[in-house]
Amino acid sequence: MSALSPGRRRRRVNTAALLIALPTILVFAVFSWWPILLGATMSLQRTNFVGPADWVGLDNFVYVLSDPQLQHAVVNTLWFTALAVLFGFPLPLMLAVVISTVRARSRGLYAGLAYLPVIVPPVVAILLWRFAYDPSPTGLFNAMLAPLGIGPLPWLNDAAIAMPSIVLQATWAAAGTSVLIYLAALTAVRPELYEAAVLDGAGIWSRIWHVTLPQMRTIILVMILLQLIGAAQVFTEPFLMTSGGPQNATLTILLLMYRYAFGGAADYGAATALGVLLALVLALLSAVYLRLTRRWQE
Amino acid sequence: MSDAGILTPAERRRPATAIGLAVVHGAVLLGLAIAGLGPLLWLVAASLGNTQDVLRDPLGVFTRMTEWQHYVDAFRGVDTARLLLNTVLVAGGSAIVTVVVALSAGYVIAIMRPRWAPALSGAVLATIFLPAVVSLVPLYLTVVDMFGTGLSLQNTFWAVWLPAGANAFAVVLVTGFLRAIPRELIEAAQIDGAGPLRTMWSVVLPLARPILGVVALLAAIGAWKDYLWPSLVLTDPLLRPISVALPALERTNDLATFFAILVVASIVPIVLFVVFQRPLLANAGLSAGIKD
Numbered sequence: 001m002s003a004l005s006p007g008r009r010r011r012r013v014n015t016a017a018l019l020i021a022l023p024t025i026l027v028f029a030v031f032s033w034w035p036i037l038l039g040a041t042m043s044l045q046r047t048n049f050v051g052p053a054d055w056v057g058l059d060n061f062v063y064v065l066s067d068p069q070l071q072h073a074v075v076n077t078l079w080f081t082a083l084a085v086l087f088g089f090p091l092p093l094m095l096a097v098v099i100s101t102v103r104a105r106s107r108g109l110y111a112g113l114a115y116l117p118v119i120v121p122p123v124v125a126i127l128l129w130r131f132a133y134d135p136s137p138t139g140l141f142n143a144m145l146a147p148l149g150i151g152p153l154p155w156l157n158d159a160a161i162a163m164p165s166i167v168l169q170a171t172w173a174a175a176g177t178s179v180l181i182y183l184a185a186l187t188a189v190r191p192e193l194y195e196a197a198v199l200d201g202a203g204i205w206s207r208i209w210h211v212t213l214p215q216m217r218t219i220i221l222v223m224i225l226l227q228l229i230g231a232a233q234v235f236t237e238p239f240l241m242t243s244g245g246p247q248n249a250t251l252t253i254l255l256l257m258y259r260y261a262f263g264g265a266a267d268y269g270a271a272t273a274l275g276v277l278l279a280l281v282l283a284l285l286s287a288v289y290l291r292l293t294r295r296w297q298e
Numbered sequence: 299m300s301d302a303g304i305l306t307p308a309e310r311r312r313p314a315t316a317i318g319l320a321v322v323h324g325a326v327l328l329g330l331a332i333a334g335l336g337p338l339l340w341l342v343a344a345s346l347g348n349t350q351d352v353l354r355d356p357l358g359v360f361t362r363m364t365e366w367q368h369y370v371d372a373f374r375g376v377d378t379a380r381l382l383l384n385t386v387l388v389a390g391g392s393a394i395v396t397v398v399v400a401l402s403a404g405y406v407i408a409i410m411r412p413r414w415a416p417a418l419s420g421a422v423l424a425t426i427f428l429p430a431v432v433s434l435v436p437l438y439l440t441v442v443d444m445f446g447t448g449l450s451l452q453n454t455f456w457a458v459w460l461p462a463g464a465n466a467f468a469v470v471l472v473t474g475f476l477r478a479i480p481r482e483l484i485e486a487a488q489i490d491g492a493g494p495l496r497t498m499w500s501v502v503l504p505l506a507r508p509i510l511g512v513v514a515l516l517a518a519i520g521a522w523k524d525y526l527w528p529s530l531v532l533t534d535p536l537l538r539p540i541s542v543a544l545p546a547l548e549r550t551n552d553l554a555t556f557f558a559i560l561v562v563a564s565i566v567p568i569v570l571f572v573v574f575q576r577p578l579l580a581n582a583g584l585s586a587g588i589k590d
Contacts, residue, residue, distance in 0.1 A: 016494045017412040024403035024418070024469070027395070030444075031437060032425045032464040038436035098326050101305055101319065111579050112572075113330040119571040120338065121523045123541040124560045127548055128341055132356075140340075140356040172333065180579060191303065198306055204315075207304055233431050236525050240545060254431060261435045262530065268435055275431045282429050 043273040060273035064260075070274075072248045073256040076163065077232055080252060083167040084231040089224060092175045096182030097208060111183060115176035122173060126240045129169040130156065133241075156242050159249035166237050166250060174230075178223060185219040186212065221293050228289075229282050253278055338564070345369070345557035352554060368558040376547060378540070378559055385522060385539040386566070388532075391455055392462035392521035393514040399463040400513055401506070404472035405498050409484055419473070426466045437461060438530050457531035462521055468513045471581065475509040476502065512581045515574055522567050 043060055045053040064070060092114075099110045117125065132140035133155035142152040156162045189212060197207045213220070235254040238244060244251035244259075253274065261271035309315045339360075344352045346363035372378050403422060407415045441451045441461070451457040479502065487497045503510075522541075529542045540563045548556050571578060 014412050017406050017410040021406040027463040031461040035433040035436040039432045113334040116334040123544045271435045279432045
């Protein structure tokens with residue numbers, strides 16, 4: 001080694017590094033970078049898989065934007081997203097704050113129980129919940145609510161409450177992740193801050209409001225954004241619970257994309273155009289969101 | 299983790315606060331147990347009941363857990379054993395590919411540091427910020443027909459294994475961990491004449507075992523949970539994992555037997571979680587937050 005000139009040694013290191021990086025480069029190139037580029041180009045093409053693809057400009061976008069189903073999908077996705085943040089934001093934060101006051105050695109039990117639904121395979125959970133949403137009076141949830149004088153509710157069969165029912169399941173399945181993230185952020189708040197607040201005479205609530213939440217504002221802002229982005233791409237829950245019904249009340253954007261691509265028409269141009277549109281909207285949303293919340297960020 | 303936090307030790311000792319805190323903690327623990335464990339316990343109880351009874355009185359399942367033969371039926375009439383084996387293969391292969399890719403990327407970016415390392419790191423990181431929707435359909439078309447060559451990975455496990463490896467978050471986790479390895483250890487190995495592969499095998503790999511284990515577990519659980527992607531590329535009944543088969547099994551099976559199949563489908567990830575709870579809870583929050 002020592003006999004090599006610095007330049008040659010550097011080249012040798014470079015070649016070795018390239019060889020070692022090969023699995024990464026190949027896997028990401030074929031299964032990540034290339035499909036992203038392909039998606040962008042395909043949204044501008046019409047393919048029939050017999051001849052070469054035709055460039056059709058913005059035809060796919062025009063087709064998607066004038067599809068009457070899109071309106072349903074957009075409204076439903078916004079509704080789902082709003083409900084998902086409404087249900088799914090405050091609950092994990094409050095849980096995490098309470099769990100952080102539990103003695104350290106029993107915190108694992110709380111966190112483990114909160115995280116358990118995340119571990120259950122989504123298809124299992126969704127099919128179980130769909131059974132529990134049985135609209136008859138002897139359905140599991142209706143039987144549980146009957147003693148309280150509520151119901152029987154039609155759950156997934158009713159256009160008005162099908163979406164909230166799906167959000168309830170999705171929140172149950174996802175809340176554990178947020179609890180863990182908030183818990184990690186809470187344990188990173190420096191104890192001196194609390195000690196200083198106590199010296200200033202701050203009570204428990206005022207410490208939570210004036211120390212804990214401000215200290216966590218960056219992670220809270222990021223989590224809300226991630227929840228928005230994740231909720232806008234919801235698929236499996238409505239697909240398996242209602243297939244978008246009743247009367248398209250739970251047809252989401254991803255479900256519509258699935259219908260374009262895999263619903264028989266094999267309209268990959270429309271599907272990729274819709275995907276690109278959603279990605280652009282989400283990018284725009286993120287930029288606007290981060291700009292609007294800049295003054296609260298550190 | 300320490301006990302210091304919102305509450306001061308003095309407050310914890312004050313009787314009124316201590317009682318109030320105990321009540322709140324008890325209520326939250328009960329709520330978490332009902333919400334987190336309750337549905338699973340109900341599912342197990344219902345799988346041991348009679349379908350007619352479960353439908354007639356779903357709240358009474360805990361009093362009638364006698365029908366163990368549903369677990370025999372779950373494996374007799376249905377090819378549940380094959381579905382489980384497929385799922386294990388899908389999850390195991392995804393874990394291996396994810397670890398190999400993440401280690402390869404992390405070793406080059408954090409340890410070897412060639413001039414182009416920042417470019418590679420940037421190109422990998424960029425994929426985190428692009429929503430998955432952009433690439434679902436084109437990824438499917440790529441896998442079905444690799445670059446117009448007619449070569450298709452559909453209905454081979456590679457169609458799930460290889461895309462699972464393109465996991466930027468696993469790369470971030472491993473790279474971050476490898477960056478913390480003291481430079482002197484790497485240099486000492488090089489002075490002893492170890493090449494890059496030798497250094498990776500004898501110095502870095504033993505040190506990185508904890509993080510590689512976490513990445514493997516998260517990848518395996520993620521693959522076990524996945525539905526949409528395997529439902530598109532593993533359509534062959536002999537190859538599909540159990541998640542993909544479940545919606546159809548619901549229609550063709552007695553309800554209580556189907557519940558037994560649901561229990562069987564959930565047991566492996568739950569056992570993995572219970573056994574490896576500590577390292578998973580420490581890292582899982584971050585990963586899922588970015589991936590889902």
